[in-house]
Every structure is written in C-alpha cells, then in structure tokens.
Amino acid sequence: MNAAAPPAPFSPGASPAVSALLDEREGARACDLVAWTDEHKRLLGQAFEDLQHAWQTQWCMPAMEGPDGRAPVVLREAAQRAGQDGDVHAARPRWGFVPPRHASSVQQSAPRPDDAAAAQHAACVRALASQMFGVDARRADKHVMAMDVADAAMSDWLERLQAWLGVQPMPDAGLQDASPAQAAGSPWSGCLQLSAPWCGGTWFVCLPQTAVRHALGPAAGVRPRVDALRPATADLGAAIAGEAVGLRVTLSDIQLSLRQLQDLRLGDVVTLPHALDQPAGVFLQGGTPLCRGWLGRQGNHVAVELAEAASASAAR
Secondary structure, eight states: OOOOOOOOSEETTOOTTSOSSSOHHHHTTOOBOOOOOHHHHHHHHHHHHHHHHHHHHHTTOOOSSSTTSOOOOEEEEOOOOOOGGGOGGGOOOEEEEEOOGGGSSOOTTSOOOSSHHHHHHHHHHHHHHHHHHOOOGGGGGGOHHHHHHHHHHHHHHHHHHHHHHSSOOEEOTTGGGOOHHHHTTOSSOOOEEEEEEETTEEEEEEEOHHHHHHHHGGGGGOOOOHHHHSOOOOHHHHHHTTOOOOEEEEOOOOOOOHHHHHTOOTTOEEOOSOOTTSOEEEEETTSOEEEEEEEEEETTEEEEEEEEEHHHHHHO
C-alpha cells in the first residue's frame, strides 16, 4: 500500500464548515480529556476487589492476599493505545499476568504455546492450578483434572472481567513492562492501569477511559466536593487566588509564499504541520515557558492537556 502524500499547507477553496484541526479522520484520534480523581480510583479499585472476591468464593479458592481474600489494588495513569485506524474510542482493555518467580520456568516436557496470548493464558491456568490444588505450577500440566478445573475457572474470570468492563479484554504479554515514566505525559488522558496480587503473581489490566466509565457506572460522573480534593488554602493562596494568569499555546509554525498570502480568501483552510499527537508549547504571559501540552477535545471545545514541565522538556 502506497503511503498517502501529506496534505499541502495551503488549500484554497476548502469549505469553512469543515474543521481543519478535527476533521473526520483526525477527530477519530481525539477523545475527551479526563482526569480521574482519587475517589474514582478508590471506587474502581473497590469494584475490582469485589469482583475478584466473588470469583474466588465461587470457586472455593484460598485467599490470594489478606485474611479475607481481598487483594490490594494499585491504580495509576497509563498511556492510551488507539484501536484500529487510530481511533482511541475503539481501544480495547488489555490484561497481563506475571507468574510467581518460582513458576516462571516450566519444565522442558511441558507444551509451550507458540504465541504470546496462548502463553499468557497457559501461565494463568498453571498458577490457578497451583492456587486451587497446591500442585507445583512448573509441573501442573501433569495433573490433568486440576488443569481442567483451573482452565474453567480462568474462563469464568475472563467472562466476569468482560461483563464488568463491557468489552472483552485482550491479553498483552508486554503490559507489565510499562513503567510509570513511560505512561507519564500520555497524549490522551483517562486511561488507567490496574495491578493486584493474583495467584502468587501480579495481574495487570490497562483500561481505556471507555472501560473505566463502564466499570464505574453512574459513579463515573460524580465529582467530589472541591474541599475534599485539596487541603485548606493558606493565607497567601487566598490572597492570590483571584488573580488571572494568561496562558499562550503555540503550535508548529508554517510558512506561506507572498503569492499564497495574497490569494487567501474567506473559507480557505491553511493546514498546519502540527499533528494531534505532537506536543504544543504552553507559555505564560511574557513568553516564559510553562510546560508542554497535548491537543485534545472536551465536549464541543478544542482543549489542551497540560503535561510535561518545561524544565523536563529542555533537559531532553
């Protein structure tokens, strides 16, 4: 397939009703800017704990963590992955599993799946067989009945996750390798990564904002009181709270010839060489750099998500 030529920076006669920034193709790559609060994360973690606890109880499974069988859940912001055709709205939840260190190597006689997805599933089933029946995970394949029961429990677990998230999560063997540093400054916000102890190892789920909204249900739209989000304002903060500070967002420069400038008419569209996933510069009044920002959309407005500090950008 031949790559499409980049659009010309000057397109006379284009319809003014079509946005040059969020047209049909580029608009699919934009999503609402979402910043989940600590309360949202707490509710999401509690819901996952309840889901896991109900599943363990159904299968008469020993506690994975703590006396009541509930595993502590860790949630943090993560980088968003787009779906097909770059549509972030079509992004699917992804899961991964890191087995216990002593079970990470399976004996040579055990069958080895060829693809990473099957390998992830097989590692989970072996860990489940060890958790439920006390067999050695490295030799679990020899215990046919235990593996059959563990495989049924694994299928039930994935079905429960699908019902909770509203869409089938996909296995991702590399999910656990994503570090917080890699996730910071994601162009599109609202994606969370969840991790929790699971069968002696660690279970990971990367949730796009659509899955987070589905899992939270009505609680996704609940905003906690402002005074519950921030500490009491100091006297100095109260004194300057009402002062307005102007911000200026800059995109990539574009150059036009004098002929192009003279030919400009109302309705013409000048396409900027600035991609939606390219950071923009955010400056204070007077030109002082503040940070980098990512172009996005919130409701019917073009928005900017403030990301990496200007000092960190300059150090690169």
